Amino acid sequence: DQQVKQNSPSLSVQEGRISILNCDYTNSMFDYFLWYKKYPAEGPTFLISISSIKDKNEDGRFTVFLNKSAKHLSLHIVPSQPGDSAVYFCAASRAGGTSYGKLTFGQGTILTVHP
Amino acid sequence: KAGVTQTPRYLIKTRGQQVTLSCSPISGHRSVSWYQQTPGQGLQFLFEYFSETQRNKGNFPGRFSGRQFSNSRSEMNVSTLELGDSALYLCASSYTGSYNEQFFGPGTRLTVL
Numbered sequence: 001d002q003q004v005k006q007n008s009p010s011l012s013v014q015e016g017r018i019s020i021l022n023c024d025y026t027n028s029m030f031d032y033f034l035w036y037k038k039y040p041a042e043g044p045t046f047l048i049s050i051s052s053i054k055d056k057n058e059d060g061r062f063t064v065f066l067n068k069s070a071k072h073l074s075l076h077i078v079p080s081q082p083g084d085s086a087v088y089f090c091a092a093s094r095a096g097g098t099s100y101g102k103l104t105f106g107q108g109t110i111l112t113v114h115p
Numbered sequence: 116k117a118g119v120t121q122t123p124r125y126l127i128k129t130r131g132q133q134v135t136l137s138c139s140p141i142s143g144h145r146s147v148s149w150y151q152q153t154p155g156q157g158l159q160f161l162f163e164y165f166s167e168t169q170r171n172k173g174n175f176p177g178r179f180s181g182r183q184f185s186n187s188r189s190e191m192n193v194s195t196l197e198l199g200d201s202a203l204y205l206c207a208s209s210y211t212g213s214y215n216e217q218f219f220g221p222g223t224r225l226t227v228l
């Protein structure tokens with residue numbers, strides 16, 4: 001049962017344009033969401049997070065949008081740069097109890113930014 | 116501030132052996148989580164430790180175990196290795212384990228022959 005889904009295995013974008021990565025979740029108990037970037041043979045690098053009490057969070061070129069009614073979040077990267085080429089994972093968590101320290105990850109989207 | 120460190124980075128073992136992986140969290144972080152990454156299953160949660168106590172465990176067999184020391188460093192152990200245990204093992208640290216970003220180490224690549 002995949003509770004966090006990234007339905008696009010890959011995305012190709014031209015340098016300078018916007019990259020939009022999407023993520024859907026099924027568990028309505030999730031209340032904290034994160035995006036990570038990962039290069040091969042390295043650990044994931046944290047990019048940005050959003051709490052369920054917000055619908056948008058920005059950090060530089062990265063903006064995350066959360067639509068709770070649709071159980072959907074997206075990561076916008078503007079402008080995209082070749083160095084952004086990596087695998088992007090969305091992750092979700094819920095507070096406390098049996099969820100301590102547990103992130104549930106999507107399968108990842110490979111982003112390629114062409115010069 | 117130093118990041119999360121994991122040792123060793125690479126490990127080759129044979130079936131039936133056991134292995135211990137080590138993780139040193141970011142200074143001040145008390146929660147350490149472990150994940151297994153494989154091409155087929157993606158990133159899967161193994162367990163989480165906070166103040167030397169396991170608070171949460173994922174859906175893995177009992178061959179996978181861990182512990183945390185008083186300085187928050189953590190180890191995970193896999194006994195009776197199987198071919199399917201070949202994976203990238205990642206640890207991540209955070210302040211409390213809830214509503215915090217987790218910061219990942221570079222991982223240990225385990226190959227079981």
